[in-house]
Amino acid sequence: MEALKTFKKGGVHPPENKLSAGAPIRVLPLPDQVYIPISQHLGAPAEAKVDKGDVVKTGQLIASLHGFVSANIHSSVSGKVQKIDLVPDSSGYKRTTIIIKAEGDEWMNGIDRSPEINPVITASPEEIRKKIMENGIVGLGGATFPSHVKLSLPRGKKVDTLIINGVECEPYLTADHRLMLEKGPEIVVGIKLLMKVLGVSRGMIGIEHNKPDAIEQFNQILEGEPDISVHALKVKYPQGGEKQLIKALINREVPARGLPIDVGAIVHNVGTTFAVYEAIQKNKPLIERVVTVTGYNLQNPSNYLVRIGTPVSKLVEAVGGLPEDTGKIISGGPMMGKALSNTDVPVVKGTTGILIIPENQSRRKNIHPCIRCAKCISVCPQGLEPYLLMAMTQKEMLENLEMNNIMDCIECGSCSYICPSNRPLLDYIRLGKTTVGKMISTRKN
Amino acid sequence: MNKLITVAPSPHVFGEQSVKKIMLGVIIALTPALFCSVYYFGWGAIIVTLVSVISCLITEFLIQKFLLKGNLTITDGTAIVTGLLLAFNLPGNLPVWIIILGAVVSIGVGKMTFGGLGNNPFNPALVGRVFLMISFPVQMTTWPLPLGFKTGYADAVTGATPLGILKEGLRNGDQMSQIMEELPGYKDLFYGHIGGSIGEMAAIALLLGMLYLLVKKIITWHIPISIMLTIVLFTGILWLVNPEKNADPLFHLLSGGILLGAIFMATDYVTSPMTPAGMWIFGIGIGIITVLIRVFGAYPEGVSFAILIMNAFVPLINRYVKPKRFGEKIDYE
Numbered sequence: 001m002e003a004l005k006t007f008k009k010g011g012v013h014p015p016e017n018k019l020s021a022g023a024p025i026r027v028l029p030l031p032d033q034v035y036i037p038i039s040q041h042l043g044a045p046a047e048a049k050v051d052k053g054d055v056v057k058t059g060q061l062i063a064s065l066h067g068f069v070s071a072n073i074h075s076s077v078s079g080k081v082q083k084i085d086l087v088p089d090s091s092g093y094k095r096t097t098i099i100i101k102a103e104g105d106e107w108m109n110g111i112d113r114s115p116e117i118n119p120v121i122t123a124s125p126e127e128i129r130k131k132i133m134e135n136g137i138v139g140l141g142g143a144t145f146p147s148h149v150k151l152s153l154p155r156g157k158k159v160d161t162l163i164i165n166g167v168e169c170e171p172y173l174t175a176d177h178r179l180m181l182e183k184g185p186e187i188v189v190g191i192k193l194l195m196k197v198l199g200v201s202r203g204m205i206g207i208e209h210n211k212p213d214a215i216e217q218f219n220q221i222l223e224g225e226p227d228i229s230v231h232a233l234k235v236k237y238p239q240g241g242e243k244q245l246i247k248a249l250i251n252r253e254v255p256a257r258g259l260p261i262d263v264g265a266i267v268h269n270v271g272t273t274f275a276v277y278e279a280i281q282k283n284k285p286l287i288e289r290v291v292t293v294t295g296y297n298l299q300n301p302s303n304y305l306v307r308i309g310t311p312v313s314k315l316v317e318a319v320g321g322l323p324e325d326t327g328k329i330i331s332g333g334p335m336m337g338k339a340l341s342n343t344d345v346p347v348v349k350g351t352t353g354i355l356i357i358p359e360n361q362s363r364r365k366n367i368h369p370c371i372r373c374a375k376c377i378s379v380c381p382q383g384l385e386p387y388l389l390m391a392m393t394q395k396e397m398l399e400n401l402e403m404n405n406i407m408d409c410i411e412c413g414s415c416s417y418i419c420p421s422n423r424p425l426l427d428y429i430r431l432g433k434t435t436v437g438k439m440i441s442t443r444k445n
Numbered sequence: 446m447n448k449l450i451t452v453a454p455s456p457h458v459f460g461e462q463s464v465k466k467i468m469l470g471v472i473i474a475l476t477p478a479l480f481c482s483v484y485y486f487g488w489g490a491i492i493v494t495l496v497s498v499i500s501c502l503i504t505e506f507l508i509q510k511f512l513l514k515g516n517l518t519i520t521d522g523t524a525i526v527t528g529l530l531l532a533f534n535l536p537g538n539l540p541v542w543i544i545i546l547g548a549v550v551s552i553g554v555g556k557m558t559f560g561g562l563g564n565n566p567f568n569p570a571l572v573g574r575v576f577l578m579i580s581f582p583v584q585m586t587t588w589p590l591p592l593g594f595k596t597g598y599a600d601a602v603t604g605a606t607p608l609g610i611l612k613e614g615l616r617n618g619d620q621m622s623q624i625m626e627e628l629p630g631y632k633d634l635f636y637g638h639i640g641g642s643i644g645e646m647a648a649i650a651l652l653l654g655m656l657y658l659l660v661k662k663i664i665t666w667h668i669p670i671s672i673m674l675t676i677v678l679f680t681g682i683l684w685l686v687n688p689e690k691n692a693d694p695l696f697h698l699l700s701g702g703i704l705l706g707a708i709f710m711a712t713d714y715v716t717s718p719m720t721p722a723g724m725w726i727f728g729i730g731i732g733i734i735t736v737l738i739r740v741f742g743a744y745p746e747g748v749s750f751a752i753l754i755m756n757a758f759v760p761l762i763n764r765y766v767k768p769k770r771f772g773e774k775i776d777y778e
Contacts, residue, residue, distance in 0.1 A: 009771055014458050092452075171458065243771065256772035328451045334458040341452050361458075362451040368464055368521070369563035374719035375462070378665075383770040385719065405770055413456030420462040421563075427454055 004209055006234035007244040010381035012414045014237055014335065016210055020174045020294045020301035025182055027305045028318055030102055034077050034309030035087055035346040036062065037095045041138040042145045043069030048098060054081045059108040059285050062098055065133070071146040071349075072136035074285040076307035077102035090331040090338050090345050097346070100309070111284050118281040119189050125197045128280055132197075135279035136286045136349075140271035141165060141176075141240065142332055144350040147272055151197050157261045159198050163249055164191055166207040166214065166270045167233065167240035170333025173353045175290040176270050178303045180207070180214040183274050184221050190277035191228055198266060203228040205270075206249050208235045237335060238412040242267045244381055256408055291315060291347055295356030297323035306347050313343040315354055327362030330355040335413045368421035376415035376425055382408045386415035386425040393432030398439050401432050407440075409433060464562075468522030470663045474654035475529050475709065481647035482533070485591035489537030490643045496541050498528030500548030508557045515561070523562050527551055530570035533644020533705055534749070535577070538589045538603070543581055547573040567756045568716045571749050578749070588640040606641045607634070607700045611692055612745035620689045634699035645702040655708040664712045667724035672707040673698060675732025683740060691740065703735065706748035716756045723759075723766035730755045 039045035046063035056062060056075040063073040079102040087097040107113065123131065133148035153159060164187070168176040180187065191203045207215050209232040218230035233239055233248055243254045245267060252263040260267055268276075271289065278284040287308055294301035299320040306315065312331070316322055322329075322343070330337040331345070332352050376386035384405060392401045406429060415425040482490040505524040509517050518524075531551050535544060551573030559565040578585045590604045605613070607628050614624035629639045635648045645651075658664045681694040697703065702710075711717060711731055718727045731751045738747025 009769070012460070014460070253772050253774070256770055258772060326450060328453070328457060330457055332455075335456045337455055337457065339450075339452045339454075339457065341450070355457075357457060362453075364453065365459070365463075369561065371464060371467075371523075371563050371714045372717075372719060373467070373714040377719050377768055380768070381771065383768045383773070385768060387719075404767075408770065408772075411455075417456050417458065418460050418462065420460075420464050420467055422459065422463075426456065430454065 004232055004234045005248045006236050007239060007247040007381065009383055010379045010414060011236040011238065011244075012379050012417050013235065014171050014417060016235065017171045017296075018174050018177070018210070019172065019296070020292050020303055021177055021211075023174070023178070023300065023302045025178050025290055025303045025305050028307070028310065028315065030077060030105060030307065031310045031314050032102055033082070034100050034102065034307060035097050035311065036073060036076065036100065036309040037087070037089050037097045037346065037348060038063040038073055039095055040073065040144060040308070040348040040350060041071040042143065043067070043071070043149075045096065046070055046073045048084055048096070050081050050098065052081055052083050055079070056081060056100060057106050057108045059111050059287055061285075065136075065146075069146055069149050071138050072134060072285070073098075074136055074287050075100060076287040076309050078106040079103040088341075088345060089348065090340055090351070092341055112282040113284075117185050117189070119185070121189070121192060121196065121280075123193075123280055125199065128193055128197045131280050132276055135275075135284070137272060137275050137279055138286070138349050139269055140275060140289060140349065140352075141269035142336070142350050142352050144348075147268065147276065150266060150268070151194070153198070153261065158264055159200050159261060159266055160202060160264045161250055161266075162191065162195050162198055162200050162203045163245060163265055163267045164203065164205040164270055164273055165240055165242075165245055165267050166205050166211075167245060168211070169208060169235075169237045169240040170335055170337070170352070171237075172294045172355050173292050173333045174294070175292045175303055175352055177211050177214055179274055179290050180211070180270055181217060184214075184217050186277045187270055187273050188218075188221055188225070188228065189281060190273035190275075193276055193280050194266075194268060194273065195227070201227055204249050205230040206233050206239075206245050207231070208233045208239060210235050238381055238410070238414065241381065241410055241412060243410070256405065286349060289347075289349065289351070291351055292353035293319050294353060295323070295358075297325065297358050298356060306351075308349060309346045311343065312340065312345055312347060312354055315347065316343055316356075323356065323358070325359045326356055327359030328357040330357065335417065336411065364424070365422040367423055370421055370423060373420060375418045375420065379414040379418045381412060381414065382410055384408060386429060387423075389432055390423065390425050390428040393428040393435075396435075398436055401436050402440070406432050406436055464521045464523070467663055468526050470658065470661050471526050471709070472522065472529065474657040474663070475526075475533070475644070477650035477653045478533065478644045478647060478705070479529070481650040482537070482643040484593060485638065485646065486537035486589060486643050487592070487594035489589055492541070493535050493537055493539060493544060493643055494529065494532040496544045497532035497535070497548050498525055500545045501525070501528035501531065501552050504549050504552040505557065508553060509561070513557070513561065518562060521562065524552060527556070527569045529644075530709060531573050533709075534570065534574040534642045534702065536585065536588050536641075537643045538587065539584055543577060543584055547577045550576045563715055565715055566759070567753055568710055568713050571710060571753050575749050575753060588642075590640055591638055591646070604640050606745065607639055607696070608739065608745040615690065621692065622689070628696070631695060631699065634696070639700070642702060642705075645705040648699045648704055651704040651708055658708070658712070665721070665724070667721050668712045668717060668728045669707040671725045671728025672711060672732045672735075673703070675729045676703060676736055679733060679736040680740075683736075697736070697739070701739070701746045702748045706731070706735075706752055710748075711752050711755075716759060718759055718762045718766065720763075720766050720768045723762040726762055726766065727755050727759065730758065
């Protein structure tokens with residue numbers, strides 16, 4: 001067995017708390033009404049293609065991509081468009097949202113809903129890319145970058161490795177873990193599809209060794225597949241960060257402010273890979289995803305297959321309702337997830353999990369003076385000085401912030417996590433990043 | 446849903462570390478040395494330590510309450526650590542009023558004038574110690590012999606420290622071989638059966654403390670190891686060049702406050718550099734200055750001054766020695 005790989009610089013070890021790792025994926029009952037925002041991805045919002053009163057089928061295109069960096073949106077239920085309105089999403093901002101009242105579950109023709117695995121790849125690279133775009137596939141690890149853009153190589157760039165991200169380094173979340181256990185063969189077909197688009201002959205799956213069953217499963221499936229390999233990684237946050245994962249697996253360092261493609265690698269999440277499989281082999285658009293619902297005070301932390309647009313409240317009901325002492329509701333994991341102000345917001349393509357935190361763990365502790373222990377520096381995976389960036393942000397030293405590479409920050413939160421004085425390092429760094437970002441863009445104009 | 450919930454930016458979980466826990470760790474790491482000092486110096490060690498710690502706490506309390514009018518900070522444990530470190534740097538029969546004065550200078554001048562915890566450029570305990578050394582040279586260099594509880598406090602039997610014997614001998618033009626006969630053996634140095642400040646003698650206790658700090662990840666190895674390596678290398682070269690006029694590296698390493706300074710004083714978070722490379726520069730600087738003072742200077746002992754001098758360079762080191770940025774060098778074509 002090879003030695004466990006990991007990235008070298010920085011990182012923290014928050015308690016893993018994978019409470020729902022043993023809970024098989026269950027299908028959440030259809031909601032009465034879905035709220036589908038037309039912007040669930042990075043880039044330009046899609047353009048709504050339906051109007052109030054239109055009757056739609058499950059899987060029908062209801063908003064089409066606008067520009068290259070954008071993604072199609074499909075209806076996740078069949079029924080009638082109630083209205084198109086501004087509804088707050090998980091960030092708290094109001095977004096244009098298509099509200100559909102569900103009636104039955106009538107799917108579009110041509111979508112293969114049978115459980116049989118279709119391993120025969122007939123599509124050409126061009127067709128695969130086109131179908132990924134048409135079916136609205138975006139990065140399902142949480143970043144929601146449109147996948148077809150990632151698969152369109154800029155001129156002059158070469159790729160030799162496809163990396164599949166099965167790390168799931170966020171504590172509590174188990175959606176990717178369950179998907180790997182239950183849909184392994186499908187994911188492998190998805191990998192082959194992605195390798196075909198990119199024209200690469202090396203595919204690597206990276207999984208942290210706290211998921212030995214998933215690693216073992218891929219080892220078995222991949223017997224006789226010399227081009228694809230699975231690699232056990234040490235458990236360390238933020239190993240699921242693209243740059244950290246590339247460093248861990250193939251020891252290449254993506255240049256600062258550069259992209260993985262600059263070192264010949266492309267990274268896709270396992271969830272995305274499964275969605276690609278369904279899009280090409282089953283002709284199915286991205287209308288549902290696996291979401292972990294978890295927390296220490298929940299009766300049964302679970303993993304659900306959820307239609308996009310389902311209100312978070314339906315998920316919470318499914319696990320027995322909000323516990324009495326709920327203090328915080330988080331969309332995503334505890335390190336990078338967003339705290340929700342209520343449970344009416346919809347599940348979107350980037351929703352990896354819903355985490356319920358009890359009241360006694362939901363408040364920040366008192367802030368003490370910086371004692372210059374340098375722990376923030378030693379855990380920063382990007383080689384930054386968080387204490388300094390925070391101080392400079394407080395003093396609005398924008399040029400100095402830029403010189404100290406504030407824009408390199410990946411907002412993983414390791415610095416705030418480790419600080420013994422409970423200083424809100426990442427809060428200030430985010431503020432500094434936004435301000436410096438504005439300064440840089442005005443300079444360009 | 447009509448319940449109020451908390452909305453805050455990520456992260457939503459936090460580590461278990463706190464200033465208080467770190468300080469408790471340092472105190473635990475200092476206990477073996479404390480036990481040794483009580484074993485060797487008896488009541489002297491107990492009185493010096495208690496007076497120093499309590500005066501540090503009271504000084505910080507009074508300044509916070511009446512001058513700064515800020516939140517009381519004495520519960521964070523930093524004043525206790527300063528008090529312990531100051532005590533460890535004092536002889537075991539120092540008059541009580543001098544100890545109190547040292548504590549007031551440590552906390553009052555060394556720490557609180559700069560704004561309290563996190564803002565002081567110099568190690569507070571060393572500020573107090575050096576102030577006393579310059580103001581009360583006689584009392585500060587009268588070292589009781591390690592006789593345990595068999596000796597009194599004010600009327601303790603005193604003697605010279607190994608470094609004092611060395612300096613005196615060399616000044617008289619004696620050969621190393623003659624001086625060595627008067628010096629305690631390495632076994633005594635290692636177990637601390639020598640004269641000196643109450644906490645600096647027992648090498649084994651201090652090394653045990655270092656081990657604890659390293660295992661608990663309270664400090665990294667960079668500063669203590671770089672100081673020790675520099676001192677061993679520098680004194681080693683001098684010793685090889687002229688073994689009749691210079692003590693050997695092991696003697697230097699085990700005598701005086703080098704271990705105490707390298708493990709507990711130089712590693713003070715607030716007054717040491719933040720990056721590993723910066724810590725190396727800091728440690729090498731301390732090592733070189735210590736040897737320069739010991740070998741060429743007037744004082745037999747130089748760690749305190751060396752650390753204070755390098756403390757002054759820390760802001761400069763932090764400014765120019767940056768951590769390695771991820772993706773700085775392009776390692777793939």
